[in-house]
Amino acid sequence: MRRFVAAYGTALAGLAIFVFLLLVARNFATAANLLNVLKHTSFLAILSVGFTFALITAELDLSFAGLCSLAAVVTGGLVHGGTYWPLAVATGLAIGIAGGLLNGILVTRLKVPSLIATLGTASIATGLAFMITRGVAFVGRWDDEFLALARGKVAGIPTLTLFMAAVVGLGWLVTRHSRLGIHMIATGEAEEEARRAGVATRRMKVIGLTVSGAMAGVAAVLLVANLSSAAPQMAGDYLLNAIAAVLLGMTMFEPGRPNVAGSFTGALIIAMLANGLVLMGAPYYIQDIMLGVIVIGSVSVSASVLKKAAFSI
């Protein structure tokens, strides 16, 4: 019973919040609004899965939002300038991957603690994003095919939802059912012991941070296609939201360990709460307070890998 509550308590609380909002918040239960929540969840969940991969190997990635903004303005800028859109998309993804790889190299080769290394890359990425846009935004009427990446539907399902499902599903399979996944978990849980048992722990950390960067690239492309515009800092709000989703996720399913199913559920709960609070007329600053409470609350009840990561600085 206690184990059940520990593993599923947060998810059940999320379900209770959902039911509460259905009953109480006006307009929450409309199809349009629920689709809106799902849309917000999609971006959040993709970034959260990336952050989860880094955190599983006991490394923090504070750069994913900055990388996402940079990848977004580059993708947007290229599309805006008339570049063939698949090329622009590939460039955006490449920026995310390269940024993540850079983090991995800084952490494993130059031994810069990930908190510091990724804070640095975040600042560099943000600076570059402002440099590229000269501080303004790219807005335009862009290629319909490009916009359809985020606004289209396949068999009635929004493409955003499909991308999220693919990321979450693949992430779950890799972390739960592959040798790569168990090696990443072992790296985060007991680096020295894992290394002695033949696990390539440094490579696992590089992969974790690179996946986080890659997901920033994916989210960037989708954000830009969804808004048909690109601005520096456009992903800034996702930093704390995604971190909160992952930390909240660590109180579920595999308590104390970052896990993809938990991160997804956490993203869903946070997107739902944010939406519900607005609908119920709560002032905007309530959301910041809520995120802060979630971040601190989740880590204080579990999160031993994170405590370890923060201690290793």
Place this chain on the structure above:
Amino acid sequence: MTAILSVKGAVKTFGAVEALRGVDLRIAPGEIHAVCGDNGAGKSTLIKLVSGVEQPDAGTIRLRGEPIAFASPHQALEAGIATIYQDLGLAPRMTIYQNIFMGSELERRLLGLKYLDKLAMREESRAWLDRLGIDVTSVDTPVENLSGGQRQAVAICRALRWNAEVIIMDEPTAALGVRETEHVLDLIRMLKQQGTTVVVVSHNMTHVAALADRATILRSGRTQTELSLDGVTPETLSRLILSGAAA
């Protein structure tokens, strides 16, 4: 006797420290062999040489009569020598079966894609634990929930999984209570019964006398004595280690 594992004239220096200055060791197949000596005598260094963690400056190591040189612990493992250090090398929050298979997971293929064969790993873990007479409710239990003796058993299972013929244990009972210690001594006896050769480093002469067939006593980086322990009392052993003279 043909030794399964032997060391002749091993020398190892660390900077100005001569940790080993000519050590001989002969391990007979199937025996429990104790390596004894005072603090700093060179026991751990000797273990590091035969487990591939360090390479000797001089001297030869032979496995079944063949000279060998291990560049890494992994090579020693593959040759059938598994070493369990005092910290056991387990990940506390991972499960029993995940620890037993850490770094050598079993996989299956589905449409060309490889995935973890958890079922087989669970079953095999259960079988290894049964072999050692260890009773745990589930192989999905995190190692941190186990007793010291059970953890030692998990570490032994991991060694056995490599088909280790020689298992080396550095201070296996140092951190354990009385009952747990008995448990680990029984485990070691069971390994012997099943044909595994065991090398144990220990400071506890009562255990050594009760458990081991023979002992090698190191003193200041040299082999001082190698003796059969038939009828040898713990007191005699202690005197040998301290005084360097046979009683």
